[in-house]
Amino acid sequence: MEERRLGGWLFVLPAALFIFAFTNLPLLATAVTSLYAAPIAGHGGGFVGLRNYLDLLADPGFRQSLVNNLLYAAVTVPAAMVLALAMALGVNAAIPGRAFLRLSFFLPTMLPMIAVGAIWLFFYTPQYGLVDRLTRLIGMGQINWLGDPSTALPAMMAVAIWKEAGFFMIFYLAALQNISPQLREAASLEGASRQYFFRRVTLPLLGPTTLFVAVTATISAFCVVDHVVEMTQGGPDNATSLLLYYVYDTGFRYWNVNSAAAATIVLVLILAALAATLFGLVGRRVHYR
């Protein structure tokens, strides 16, 4: 073991160096920045302790972004996961044209969000947009999806689910393929129904994958804002403003770097808490091999 003491560090060093330099260090610097304020018009500034955080809590825009984001995560994460599992089950079956379906589900992962935003903007356009045309077919009236504060966030959720589900499908597909066919044969010999097998065998075996996907999806729900910037810029009436979008608006459009740093730290804390909860609560019940 002695010879390995140094060896291990040497192997890890290059990657660790880059990760420390461009993730851990900036994170620390951001935390420090959040405790300071810049002078406005030549006045004030310096160390302010937690004032930036208190100001955030007092800002209705921030509170709304926080609520929006929690809601957004609560809907998009489970929805994307359920759809991902359905996709995986589907393309794992002997369905004709599986290759096309797989491509179709995975496509959104490969298209740049900046272009995807423009296409969805067309889909949501009232009157001649694709969504409106389809809803008219089933007799629904015209809906101004992105123009109404009550439908704008759900509309953005749909884009996120569309973008993410196919990526998660791949992980479920991998897990499904790893379930031994002998298990199924044994079950059918014992006369277990398909539903029973799915509930009692397949689902539990997908546990670790589900945990992994849940964590990844949660992170995405808090860290992907491209479509917001491309489509709604947080509007109308702050209806689609998410935390990271708030951070960027504050830091790079309003030039309040310190307040943006505080919001970043809040975002990081939320992510850490959610990840810990997922691993703590779910992780214990999932059996790893």
Next chain:
Amino acid sequence: MMRPGGEQGWRRLPGAVLFWLFGLVWALPLLYAIWSAVHPPLYSTVFALFAPLTWHNFAQAWNSAPFARYFLNTIFLVSFTVAGQVVLATLAAFAFARLSFPGRDLLFALLLVQLMISPAILLVWNYREISWLGLANTIPAMGIPYLGSAFGIFLLRQNFRTIPSELDDAARLEGCSLLGRLWKVYVPLSRSTYIAFALASISYHWNDFLWPLVISDSVSTRPLTVGLEIFATPDQGVQWSLVTAATLMSSAPLLIAFLLFQRQFVQSFLRAGIR
């Protein structure tokens, strides 16, 4: 291993039809992009069966920005980043999986922080650091913050741990060095994980937008996505025929690669044992 027919239920027709509809809905944005790109702008919001076909949108999009150069930049950027990630992650994953050294678990936890916080969130500070290094406005600068990939380390470590230690021991008895064992035993047995990781990483960096825009100032460094931006937000509103033509053009390499290699790609993911 592909084992078609795993879930027998889809043999039933209604289920299959429903599932096909599902797939069709998912493909709508791409189908629309194709429609809008190959028809005159007038037809980008009008769907007529016999609308005239045209290549003009592609030509116009191509001429609106130095796309040839942007393609080259993107290819450099992506190859540099992914190659660097793979090498660094392999070394680190091996140490985390098979070697023991003081502080290993703490270090691993610290690195995993990056799974949660992408360098992109921290781009203010990353910009400062890159500038201090004197690397602003270079192609490597666009890749450097991503070179250490916690995701890659995590995937490879999981995979390396599943490789039977008997193989490792055999190699050691033959007198292989640490690096030799890594190269001769671990890397070949993890081919699928490498392909899976590389493809996920390629599509991420091919489409990355914000960081390259921040750090690049000139045509000689800008990637494709920055060129795309011109069409996405002009004053007169989105010109869908141009946006979609430019999108298809710049995503074509990825889409074609996926079509050609999708069998290998999916199988790699299957074998990668990501869980």
Next chain:
Amino acid sequence: MPEIRRRTLIGSTAALLAAPAIVRAAEVKELSFFYPVTVSAPMATIIEGYCRQYAKETGVTVKAAYAGTYPDALSKAVTAIRGGGGPQFSVMLTSDIHTLQALDLIVPLEEIGLDKAAETWLASFWPAFMFNTRIGGKTWSVPFQRSTEIMLYNKAAFTKAGLDPERYPTDWKAQGEAARKLTNRKGSPQTWGIQMAADITSGHWTFGALTAGNNQPLMNNAGTKVFFDVPKTIETLDYWVSLSKTYQATPSGVTYWSTLVNNFLRGETAIIMTSSGNLAYVTQNAKFPFDAALPAGNPTPRTVVGGGNVYIFKHASKPEQQAALRFAQWLTTPERAADWSIRTGYIAVTKTAFDTPAMKAYIAKHPVAARPKSFLPVAWGELSTYQDARIQTLIENHIDAALAGKATPEAAMQAAQKEAEAILRPYQHL
């Protein structure tokens, strides 16, 4: 894997780029500047062409860097300059002036030094383009890619609805009534009478044009005060809301800027408020007769200007600033201003540009291109204050709340006023 990107969100703060070269010779041989791209016209090609020509004529190389959108250009410039590098001048939003002042980044032209010829040159710009430009007796930038809010209306639809296609309504009530007549929500094709954008980044511009028509500015010239909760501003928002609620001539909720021109070209909306910069594009693509008009007022029609100016940065050396100013002068000579206008759709910034043969020939061919010029005498500056991006976003969110029926115009504007005052408080003693 987290992924974030995006244009408005450009990197900020210090960038220790190469230290600025110390200029020893009075003769500056190389300059660099940033410019944003906002129309689908090949702006990069045009600008690079200008730079080549300038180098040929004067021997001075101007390195022009495309900097994304307007917010990108601002962010990139600030980032680079704070880091000790960056360009000597840049095209940025006219309304960014107070933000740039607060960041202490720009220098007024008077401090660079203006000779007699330069004074004459400054006097040649349309006075409307000097709003948000000349402040406190100083000129802070050079008008360059400029536009104004206009109403585009479908003349065929006017005729069909029994309205006079040669006369756009001039007061609010007439405009509302006309829009009602132009609306058809039953049968086919379904049309709306009028649409105006209220989404984030464009809503304040629309609103500025409307309040100007009600003879109510939204801010003071110094950019330290806003007038959101005064009766005339509330009355204006009331009118905007009534177009949907009372006249039922526009969709309820928020209309997006990006949909307007398409709606108009498809004949689904008879009147839109848009930028004069879109005239060329609409001229090329409209399949029906149309015209441009001033937005109706209460009672006198008015509008607001917008667009980008050339700002010269403080951190540049004096000779560099002078060289940048010379280039800006060259960019706005009558011939160049006319060429730029014809090729991009922006309004030629000087009166003399309209006397050039090229411009005359173009207008003879496209008479509608001369319309925006005729609106300039009654045009005001757009909403521009300290922290302008924040104030603009804030009022847009409150406008949207009113348009969506979530708040009354009065409550929305009072809330906007309160928030804006809190943001502007530190700037009161300036």
